[in-house]
Structure formats: C-alpha cells, structure tokens
Amino acid sequence: MKILDISNVSVSPRIQGLIDELFKGKPQIEWERAALVTESYRSTENLPTVLRKAKALEHVLHNLPIVIRENELIVGNLTKAPFSTQAFPEYSYKWLLDEFETLGLRKGDVFEISEESKSKLREAFTYWDGKTVNELATQYMYPETRTAIERNMFTVGNYYFNGVGHIGVDYAKVLKVGFNGIIKEATDEMENADRNCPDFIKKRNFLEAVIITAKAAIRFAQRFAELAESLAAQTSGIRSQELLRIAQNCKRVPAEPAKDFYEAIQSFWFVQAIIQIESNGHSISPLRFDQYMYPYYIEDIKSNKLTKESAQELLDCLWVKFNDINKVRDEGSTKGFGGYPMFQNLIVGGQDKTGLDATNELSIACLEATEHTKLPQPSISIRVWNKSPDEFLMKAAEVSRVGLGMPAYYNDEVIIPALVSRGLTFEDARDYGIIGCVEPQKGGKTEGWHDAAFFNLARVMELMLNNGCDNGLQLGPKSGDVTSFTTFDQLMDAYKEQMEYFVSLLANADNAVDLAHSERAPLPFLSSMVEDCIGRGKSVQEGGAIYNFTGPQGVGVANVADSMEVLKELVYDKKLYTIQQIKAAMACNFEGMGTVTASPMGSITRTDIENIVSKLTEGGKKITQEQASMLTALVEGLSKVGNAAGENVECTRLMNDINAVPKFGNDINSVDLMAKEVALVYCKEVEKHKNPRNGSFQPGLYPVSANVPMGSQTGATPDGRKSGEPLADGVSPISGRDINGPTAAANSVAMLDHASASNGTLFNQKFHPSALSGQAGLEKLSALVRGFFDQKGMHVQYNVVGRETLLEAQKNPDAYKNLVVRVAGYSAHFVALDKTLQDDIIARTEQVF
Known part of the structure; x- marks a missing residue:
C-alpha cells in the first residue's frame, strides 16, 4: 500500500483564525438548553419518559440559538460562545447552583457565568427538585455503599451527576442511509411488530421517540442551511460561495446519504453535536474514522473533486470543531478530569474485519490534522499490529515528537482476543475502536458503560492493614489482625477479603446509577444509531445494544504492588521489621x-x-x-x-x-509478578458481577487523572509514599521509581495480565525532546512500541516535553497558552490544569534512550 505524502501540507490561515477565535475568551455557561428542556418537560407530564426525552430534544433543536462562525466550513454549534457549555439539570443541578459564585475562581477548568444565565438557570432548576437521575440513583444505593463512597473507597461520580456517554455510534449507517433511512427503519419495525406482544406498547413508544428525534435532527440541519443562505446574501466573493455550499450540504445531510467527502464530514458533525446536546455524557468517540470516511475521501481524490490540500483543510476544520465542545463539572470532579477534557477518541490504522491491514491515506491525513492544529481534541489514537506499515508507525512517532501527548498506541494482538473472551464475535473484535481514554469497544453495537467508577486499590490495602477499620469506623469486614499474621499468604488473603467486599459495594453503586439512567434518561437519538435498539425497541440505557458491559477501573496498582513487596521482603522474608513497626512509621508519615x-x-x-x-x-x-x-x-x-x-x-x-526493596517498573521479576497478582485480585472480583442491562462487568486499570485526588484521600502506604501524595498513574510505575530506562519500565508493565483488564489499561511515559531528535529518535520510539506490544502490552502513550518547559509554564502561563500535554488517557492545555495535576505531570520520570 502506498500512502499519499501530505507531510508538507501546512495549516491554513483559515484554520489558525478559527483556533484563535476558539480560545480568545474564557468558556461560558449558557442557559438556553436548560430552559428549553425544562419548558418541554413541564408540558409533557403525562407522557412516557422516552417520549418526554424525545420531545425535549426536539424542542431544543428547534429553538437553540445557532451561529455560523467566521470562516467555518463545518457548521453546527452547541453554544453561542466558542468552547462553552450548556447545563443539563435533568441529571443533576444542585452542585452547579452551589458553585455559581466560585466557577470563575477555580484553580483549573474555570468558567464564567453571566447574571442572566444565573437567573435563567435558577428559574429552570426549581422544576427539577426530586426528579433528577442523581437523586433516584442515591435511593437505589445501599446505606453501606453510600458510606464507602463518603469514605473515599471509590467514586461513581462520573455518571452519578452526568450523562453516561462513552460510546461510539454507527456513523457509517448515517452516512449511508441518512436519518430518513433511520426513520423508515423505525417505521417499518413499528408496522411489522406483533401488536399482541406484551412489550409492544413500550416498543412503539421508543420507536416513536426515535422518529421524533431523527426528524428534529433533520430540522436542526435545515436551520443552518437557512442561516447560511441568509449570510451568503449579505456577503460576496469566496465567502458567499462557501456559505452557499454550506447551505447545500445542510439541506442534504444528515437527512439523506452523503454523496461526497464534504457532505460526509458535515453529516458526521451533526451526529456528534446532537448526541452532546441530547446528553452531556462525554467520550462520544468517532472510533474508526479512517475506515468509514475513506470511501468518500478516496473517491473525491481520484475523481479530482478534491485535492489533497482541500481535503486536508476540511479535516483541519473538523478538528477545530471537536474543540468547540466543552462541559462543566463540579469542582471536585475537575481534579479527576482536569483540563476541560471531552475524550473524543478517534482511532486510525489496525486491521479490518477479515484480518488484513486497514491503514490508508486517510489514516495519515488524520495524524496530519492533529499535527497541524495542535489541539487536544480529538484524542487521536492508532492501532498497531505485526503488519502495521513501518511508515505509518514512523508518522505516528513524528506526531508524538511534536509534544501533544498524542497519538496513543493500542495493540491489536492483545485487545482483539480480550474482546473475544468477553463475548464479541471475532469480526466485531477486529473492528474495535477506543472510547474515551483507553477503553476498547465495537462501535455501533455496544453500551460499554466504560469509566463507570474509580476504585482506590490503595484504600483497600489500608483497610486490610487495619482489620477493616477506618479511623474508628468498621467500614470493611474483619479480615484479621495483621499483627497476628505469620505468613505473607495470610496478608494477601486479607487483601482479597477486603477487595471482595468493596467491589460488591462498587457493583451496587454502578447498578443503582445504571437503573436510574434507564428509568429517567433513555436517549432515543443516540440509541437510533446503536444496533439492535430499533429491533429490540429499547434504548441503550434499557439494554438495547448487542453488547452490554460495565467498566470500573482500579487505581494505584504500582502503589499496592510496591507496598506488598516491601511487607513481604522486610517483614516476612527477611524479618527485619514487624508489621507493627511499619504501621507505626506510616502513622507518623515516615518522619522522625x-x-x-x-x-x-x-x-x-x-x-x-x-x-x-x-x-x-x-x-x-x-x-x-x-x-x-x-x-x-x-x-x-x-x-x-x-x-x-x-x-x-x-x-x-x-x-x-x-x-532498597525492588520497585515495579525496573524489569525485576519478583515485584512485577506482585503487580500482576494484586491487579488480578481486583480484576477477578469485578468480572463476577452483572449489570441491569443483561450484561457483565469488565475491569479496567486506568485513572483518568483521579490518581491525584485519590492520593490526597489516602494515608501513607508501606512503600514509603507519604499521606496525601498522588497514587501511581494507571499501570505506570510510580514517578521517579522506574530508574532502569524506558525499556525496563515497558517490560514491567507488559508483565501485567492486560487481557483480563479488558476495559483498558493506561501506560504513560515521558521523554525529554532530545531523546526523539532526528530520524534515529523516531526509529527508537517506533521500536520501543513494537517491543512493548510484542510482549503483550495493551496501550502506551508518550509525553515529549522537558521538565524545564513545564516548570517555566507554571511560572509564566500566559506565554504557554498553547502547550498541550498528556494528562492521562487524554491531552489538555497544561496551563488550564489544576496545579496538583501539573505537579504530577512534572514529577513523572523523564526518560532518555
């Protein structure tokens, strides 16, 4: 396969102008969506929930203010101001009401809110008391579950306060048949359904909701066509022609099938935007964009309808639009999701359903768009297998060297078998994409509920060391007085007992939130693009998808591994200390x-x-x-x-x-095997549980950026970590402890059973820019990726930025507004992060070859 050379295509003045416009002011919280949703709900009190949701979206899409920004070629906005957000009171609102006066004073993820917005939102919020998803979920949780959350054992705050998101729909279907085709499918299903079936009434309501939202999406696009024509009449020259072409596109798509690359991109964007308007769940991921968009791309290139340069500019315009989507979270959550992340993961490369390499010209063009725009969204990733072209991997390494923390690299040889083991067909597993941070999913068929919780593995160890007691409260089971244990196996058994108990509470929390979403927040528009919701007559929230999972992630693998290795060696093997002495040192934070x-x-x-x-x-x-x-x-x-x-x-x-005790991350067998075991204890407990959508739980091992706030909630640990310090980042070694070089660190991480953590693992590495200089630097990075993946590592991503640059950016943020870094499973502007997250990134080991 010959890859088109577009490496010399530079960003156009249009794109630079759009980027400058995007970030010229602070993001705003706007009020219109909340007011419109509330207005609709007040008028539909007697309707079934799914129809109320459909009519609410219809009302929003018919009335939300729309704009076409100067020089845009792709249109469709969620807010009047760039990079701003709407409010979603049907999920939760009290935290936002409480933070009105402090949103602009935050240390990270700052928002402005006008007095008009405050007034309008207060008025809308009065309707939602007792009606939110959050409040219903709370009622479904066991008292002991709520106590465990209060005591920082785990958090399900992601979906507890917000929409679920974390999904990739069947974009190809919309491009192929348009929403008129989806309307026909739903209509035919309704007409052919057995009216005597007991579930027919619910199925009919859902299908009616699908039709309402599909028609609303078409009308939303037509509003932009009308606006574009109006603007074209007020201008002249090239911009007038551009606006007329925008109007032409919006009249056709997404109602009808896309007939060229430009229409396909515009149709795709309407889908992406409306999903976000329907629900504020993040991680709405385009997945295998280079596969379903390629036929339109290559046809236009071959027919000379588009040049490479014009096609690239359309991609670059779309990349800017990805960054126009934003979301406000409560201040506490911003410490786990810092930097305004939206996690729109777009992946290229890998193999196709038949097992052949799928890398194409558009794969490279997508990497180019990231290199041109230098923006954190989309979160671009690549799939790698043993037949990935060397030039493709080298291009990815070149983009990594730019210093954006992208692309992330994923291993087909691990992920495909892992998904098959969870019940996917081989063809579907081969066609996986990545959701959000690092979560594999077959797009258009899956409700994965990825990122369902952050589970603090180090806190479980704390409870184990204290016989289930947490500062005087018997929070966990009495797993045994560790001071009476004579073998390390007894200690590990106590760890397993605590894990079993708290994972069961985690499952209760997740299932409580899951049920609340199915009852109060079914999403007919989203569901219309996920198989087999129309056939089953159910939203994804009710189990309409083919594959249904719940994916909570464990945080602090390296901390527990290093701690258990310390206890094993110093207490049980060499008997240099008693466990009483270790606990005494922990109590005084290893001081004096x-x-x-x-x-x-x-x-x-x-x-x-x-x-x-x-x-x-x-x-x-x-x-x-x-x-x-x-x-x-x-x-x-x-x-x-x-x-x-x-x-x-x-x-x-x-x-x-x-x-002196061996630490995870240095290619030392004993502690690497310890890490494998403590991670598996968590994974095996998680996969025992089922969810309300007739699906199963699957574990992940990644923190987003929650390792920092979770560390602040965790006392000193036996590995010498002091109270309040961050936990380890994903499955990465603890910062500063991986001292034997990048290959040794990769070898250690590869020892984990990544296939068991089928909801995803996250491995971060940081390089000084000098390490990747020249052709030799790119070849070394490419070889490092292949070597790690040959040993069955699942995922890796690289920050290529010097410590001195990060420290200078802390001191002079105005001079580094465009500095993008990898935080966890996502990239963000460094200066937008809370200082605790900045410090965590700075502290990561800076590797050189």
Missing part, C-alpha cells in the same frame, strides 16, 4: 521516630466513643469542655493507635531499607 505507645483502652473503636458520649449525656446532661476535649483527643488517636503497642522504628533507617 515511629512510636505507638500502649493504650489502656486496647482496641477502642468509634462505637465505643459514641457509647461513652451517650452515657455522659443521659438525662439531657451537657458534657464539659474538658470532657469534649478528651473525647476529641481519643477520636484523633484512633488513627494512630492500632495493635502495634510499644513498637518503635527510626524512620530514616526504615526508608533506606524500603528504598
């Missing part, structure tokens, strides 16, 4: 002399304290200030007083011994 004195009250608990208070306050008595102070001291002491009475340890000596 770790001492735990004997307590005359022994194993006092918070319940005991509460009983004392009850006795003191019998008959309405008030406790004295002195008594209150004593009780406070007792409570605070619970976190430091365990069963390690009388143990002392000098922390400097202990830290030296801890540092």
Whole structure:
C-alpha cells in the first residue's frame, strides 16, 4: 500500500483564525438548553419518559440559538460562545447552583457565568427538585455503599451527576442511509411488530421517540442551511460561495446519504453535536474514522473533486470543531478530569474485519490534522499490529515528537482476543475502536458503560492493614489482625477479603446509577444509531445494544504492588521489621521516630466513643469542655493507635531499607509478578458481577487523572509514599521509581495480565525532546512500541516535553497558552490544569534512550 505524502501540507490561515477565535475568551455557561428542556418537560407530564426525552430534544433543536462562525466550513454549534457549555439539570443541578459564585475562581477548568444565565438557570432548576437521575440513583444505593463512597473507597461520580456517554455510534449507517433511512427503519419495525406482544406498547413508544428525534435532527440541519443562505446574501466573493455550499450540504445531510467527502464530514458533525446536546455524557468517540470516511475521501481524490490540500483543510476544520465542545463539572470532579477534557477518541490504522491491514491515506491525513492544529481534541489514537506499515508507525512517532501527548498506541494482538473472551464475535473484535481514554469497544453495537467508577486499590490495602477499620469506623469486614499474621499468604488473603467486599459495594453503586439512567434518561437519538435498539425497541440505557458491559477501573496498582513487596521482603522474608513497626512509621508519615505507645483502652473503636458520649449525656446532661476535649483527643488517636503497642522504628533507617526493596517498573521479576497478582485480585472480583442491562462487568486499570485526588484521600502506604501524595498513574510505575530506562519500565508493565483488564489499561511515559531528535529518535520510539506490544502490552502513550518547559509554564502561563500535554488517557492545555495535576505531570520520570 502506498500512502499519499501530505507531510508538507501546512495549516491554513483559515484554520489558525478559527483556533484563535476558539480560545480568545474564557468558556461560558449558557442557559438556553436548560430552559428549553425544562419548558418541554413541564408540558409533557403525562407522557412516557422516552417520549418526554424525545420531545425535549426536539424542542431544543428547534429553538437553540445557532451561529455560523467566521470562516467555518463545518457548521453546527452547541453554544453561542466558542468552547462553552450548556447545563443539563435533568441529571443533576444542585452542585452547579452551589458553585455559581466560585466557577470563575477555580484553580483549573474555570468558567464564567453571566447574571442572566444565573437567573435563567435558577428559574429552570426549581422544576427539577426530586426528579433528577442523581437523586433516584442515591435511593437505589445501599446505606453501606453510600458510606464507602463518603469514605473515599471509590467514586461513581462520573455518571452519578452526568450523562453516561462513552460510546461510539454507527456513523457509517448515517452516512449511508441518512436519518430518513433511520426513520423508515423505525417505521417499518413499528408496522411489522406483533401488536399482541406484551412489550409492544413500550416498543412503539421508543420507536416513536426515535422518529421524533431523527426528524428534529433533520430540522436542526435545515436551520443552518437557512442561516447560511441568509449570510451568503449579505456577503460576496469566496465567502458567499462557501456559505452557499454550506447551505447545500445542510439541506442534504444528515437527512439523506452523503454523496461526497464534504457532505460526509458535515453529516458526521451533526451526529456528534446532537448526541452532546441530547446528553452531556462525554467520550462520544468517532472510533474508526479512517475506515468509514475513506470511501468518500478516496473517491473525491481520484475523481479530482478534491485535492489533497482541500481535503486536508476540511479535516483541519473538523478538528477545530471537536474543540468547540466543552462541559462543566463540579469542582471536585475537575481534579479527576482536569483540563476541560471531552475524550473524543478517534482511532486510525489496525486491521479490518477479515484480518488484513486497514491503514490508508486517510489514516495519515488524520495524524496530519492533529499535527497541524495542535489541539487536544480529538484524542487521536492508532492501532498497531505485526503488519502495521513501518511508515505509518514512523508518522505516528513524528506526531508524538511534536509534544501533544498524542497519538496513543493500542495493540491489536492483545485487545482483539480480550474482546473475544468477553463475548464479541471475532469480526466485531477486529473492528474495535477506543472510547474515551483507553477503553476498547465495537462501535455501533455496544453500551460499554466504560469509566463507570474509580476504585482506590490503595484504600483497600489500608483497610486490610487495619482489620477493616477506618479511623474508628468498621467500614470493611474483619479480615484479621495483621499483627497476628505469620505468613505473607495470610496478608494477601486479607487483601482479597477486603477487595471482595468493596467491589460488591462498587457493583451496587454502578447498578443503582445504571437503573436510574434507564428509568429517567433513555436517549432515543443516540440509541437510533446503536444496533439492535430499533429491533429490540429499547434504548441503550434499557439494554438495547448487542453488547452490554460495565467498566470500573482500579487505581494505584504500582502503589499496592510496591507496598506488598516491601511487607513481604522486610517483614516476612527477611524479618527485619514487624508489621507493627511499619504501621507505626506510616502513622507518623515516615518522619522522625515511629512510636505507638500502649493504650489502656486496647482496641477502642468509634462505637465505643459514641457509647461513652451517650452515657455522659443521659438525662439531657451537657458534657464539659474538658470532657469534649478528651473525647476529641481519643477520636484523633484512633488513627494512630492500632495493635502495634510499644513498637518503635527510626524512620530514616526504615526508608533506606524500603528504598532498597525492588520497585515495579525496573524489569525485576519478583515485584512485577506482585503487580500482576494484586491487579488480578481486583480484576477477578469485578468480572463476577452483572449489570441491569443483561450484561457483565469488565475491569479496567486506568485513572483518568483521579490518581491525584485519590492520593490526597489516602494515608501513607508501606512503600514509603507519604499521606496525601498522588497514587501511581494507571499501570505506570510510580514517578521517579522506574530508574532502569524506558525499556525496563515497558517490560514491567507488559508483565501485567492486560487481557483480563479488558476495559483498558493506561501506560504513560515521558521523554525529554532530545531523546526523539532526528530520524534515529523516531526509529527508537517506533521500536520501543513494537517491543512493548510484542510482549503483550495493551496501550502506551508518550509525553515529549522537558521538565524545564513545564516548570517555566507554571511560572509564566500566559506565554504557554498553547502547550498541550498528556494528562492521562487524554491531552489538555497544561496551563488550564489544576496545579496538583501539573505537579504530577512534572514529577513523572523523564526518560532518555
């Protein structure tokens, strides 16, 4: 296969102007969608939920303000202001109401909101009290589940407060038949359905909802055609002709099949935009864009309808549009999703359904668009297998060297078998794309519920070390007093017992949120493009998709692995320390002399304290200030007083011994196998559970950027990590501990059972730019990828930026507004990140070859 050479195509003045316009001001929170949805819901009280959702989207698409920005060739906006957001009160709203006055004061992900928007949103919010998805989900959770969330064992906040998203629809279907074709399909299904079937009424309601939303999408496009014609009449020359072509496109698509590359791109964008308008779920991912768009691209190139340069400019325009989509999250969530990420993952390359290499000219053009625009969206990725062309991998390495943290690299040889093991057909598995950060999915057939939760593996270890007790509260099962354990196997068994319990609560939380979405937030527009929702007469939220999963991810693999290796070697193998001494050092955060004195009250608990208070306050008595102070001291002491009475340890000596224990990330078999085991403990527990959509749970091992806030919620760990410090990033080694070079780190990560973590694993590496200089640097990076993948690694991505650049950007953010870095499974503008995330990126090991 010969790949067209477009490496010399540079970004046009049009594209640069669009980029400049996109980021010239702070993002806004606009009010129109929330008001329109609320207005519609007030008028449809007696209708079934799915029809209420359809009519609400219809009302929004008919009335949302539309704009065509100067020099745009691809149209379709969600907001009047660029890079701004609407509100979605049907999911949750109270957090937004509480943060109106602080949105502009955040340390990261700052938004502005006008007084008009505040007033309009307050008015809309009054309708939604008691009606949101969030409130229903809370009612479905067990009390102990809510307590575990409050105690930071895991969080399901992603879908608890927002739409689900994390899906790739059948874009090819819309390009091929248009929404008129989808309307016909739904109409035929309704006419041919068995009216005597007990489910016919629900099926009819869903199909009617599909038809309503499809017609609304067509009308939305027609509004842009009318606006373009109006603007064309007010201008002249080239721009007038451009506007008339935009009007022509919008009159045809997405109603009808696309007849050329330009129409295909415009049709694609309407789908992408309207999915975001219907629900604020992020990670709406284009998936294998280079496959379903290629026929239109190559036909226009061969027929001379488009030149390579004009086709590239259309792609570049689309890349800018991806960055026009934004989302506001609560301030706490921004610490786990920092940098305004939308996770629109677009993947190129790999093999086709028959097992032949699928890399084509458009694969390269997509990489070029990322290199030209230098924007964080789309989150571009590539599929690699043993027959991927060398020139394709070299082009990817060239884009990596630009320093955007993209593309991410994915291994067909691991992902395809992993998906088959979860029930996908071989053909569907070969046709996978990546959702959001790192999650494999067969587009157009799957409701994957990826990124369903962040699960703190290090907190499970904390509970194991304290017999299930968390600062005086018996939060987990009593898995055994670790000070009485005589073997490491007993310790691992206790870890497994805690894991089993908390994963079961995680499953309850996810299923509670899942049920709430199915009851209050079915999405007929989205579902119309996912097989077999129309045939089954169900939305994806109700189980209409062919494949149904729930994918929570574990965070802190390396921390638990290094910690368990320390305990195994220092306590059980070499017997240099007792576990009491390790806990004593942890209690004083590895500083000074770790001492735990004997307590005359022994194993006092918070319940005991509460009983004392009850006795003191019998008959309405008030406790004295002195008594209150004593009780406070007792409570605070619970976190430091365990069963390690009388143990002392000098922390400097202990830290030296801890540092001498092998660490994950250095190609050392013992600790790498430990990492494999502790990760599998989590994975095997997760996959035992089922979801309400007749599907199964599948585990992932990636954090987005939640490793930073989760670390702030976790005490000191036996590996020498201090309280509050970030947890390890994905399946990457802990920052600064992978000291044997990039190949050794890759070898360690490859030791994990990536296929078991079929919801995705995330491996970050950082290189100094000098390491990738010249042709030799590109060849080394390409060889590193192939070597890692030959050992069954699943995914890897690279930050190519010097530490000195990042530090300077912290000091002078205005001079580095365009600096894009890889945060986790996504890239973002560095200066938009909270400082804690910036510090985490700076701290990552800077590799050289």
